[in-house]
Amino acid sequence: MSAPRATLTRIAMRLLPLATGVGMILAWYAIHFGMSSEQRFLLPAPHEVARAFVDEGPALWGAALNTGGGALLGFGAAVAFSFALALVLSISPLVRASFYPYLMILQMTPIIVMAPILILWVGPGLRSVTIITFLICFFPMVVNTTQGLISTDRNLVDFFRMCKAAKWQEIFLLRVPAALPYFFTGLRIAGTLAPIGAIVGDFYAGNSAGGQGGLGFLAIIYSSRFQMGALFATAAVSCALGFVFVAGVIALSWLALHKWHDSFSHTEN
Template identity: 55%
Template sequence: MRLRPLTLLAPVATGLLLLGLWQLLHTSLSPERQYLVPAPAQVAAAFAENRAELLSGALTTASGAALGLLGAVILGYAFSIALAFSKLTRAALFPYLMALQMMPIIVFAPILVLVIDASLARVAIITFLICFFPLVVNTTQGLLSVDPQLLDFFRLSKASRLDEFRRLRIPTAQPYFFTGLRIAATLAPIGAIVGDYTAGNAQGGTAGLGFQIVLTSSRFQMPQLYATAFIGCALGFLFVALVVALQWLVLHRWHDSYDRAR
């Protein structure tokens, strides 16, 4: 599929417009309040000045996010298969899964601080708790959303439950799984930053983005705080882009959502 020049220029033009509005907002504030919205140039200068610290923090946050997301994928997929395999299992476990999702994650932070010494492990666990639910819900829905006619065909062919899952339910569930994975990939950096904000530290001389937010906000270093926020945003884009690329590799040859004729 060919990208038209206007399609490429549109996001660039929008970005320039947003930068202009940002600069306008900065200049429209009174001098004593301009520090609240630093100019784009000030944020860029803060990033250049603190880039080593910011990139190190991004690497720490990305590590926690990746570990938590990977754990959510592995355990979430296994949990989804267990839920889809038996109505009794779904009836027994799904209410508690809902209860876990509705519990404020911040409640776990002080518990993790007391129980676990490693900051990275605490961040990964909080990220896991945030990512687990959308993966399980979407994957379970996919495992259950099979074509009834195909299901009848498998059963008339006396296929085993293992073959039914391996050859029918799991392939059918892949688009649903990737939908959940994209949601989880969006939440993973946010969860890692929140986890680092509430339960992180600078152990080993490396502070994640969340802990850097705590430090910069307490010192009113607003340009560096904005730079930290933009690094976190870029991290989210990176995670989602990796998932989109993986989804394309797995689905583009056979799934209807990819029109190969375009």
């Protein structure tokens, strides 16, 4: 019947992405060799990037760990503090009205402008990288979690009140679990921002840290030396770090939501 066709489709689903990748590498080579020999260094060939990976391996790995560590610390702190603040903000519209404008200021000030200020305040290195990551992750987490906490189904709140639930029961047994989908929306945004924040922070604050800097610092060094292959390798590692964060967040939200939330509905009934 249509079984062979279904199998073919499945094979195509596996092969086509690979084919696209191969095509892109070929196109990359074509552009590389199409450039004049003086300009060719601007776009290193894939094998040159691969060689840079090997040559600069230890430096890249160490930098990725530094950046990843800073990102994780700032991200974790943002999650904890934003959750606490969201609980406070969910108390009443009055509380929200008195805090939101200032949160907006925090969000609207570009991190690139804030970074030098912070470095002067707390000094370069991991500390400022963590704080910059924290600042970039904090806002989407607070906004989404607060929205979740105040969007509890009216009927469920009535049901809890009719059961004479205590205020803490209403918050922790009803509002918090009901807010989880919103919380994870914020977490996904923060998860993509955290490595970016850490790299931006490191770009400013990584140098003169005494020890080894992170990926942002490495990018500065490689670009000053015109090491294009290594610069591309740094970009690839940064991208991989982003993937690790997003994958981690998706795994967490799957654990928390897949059994009951419609965003993971595979068992339609």
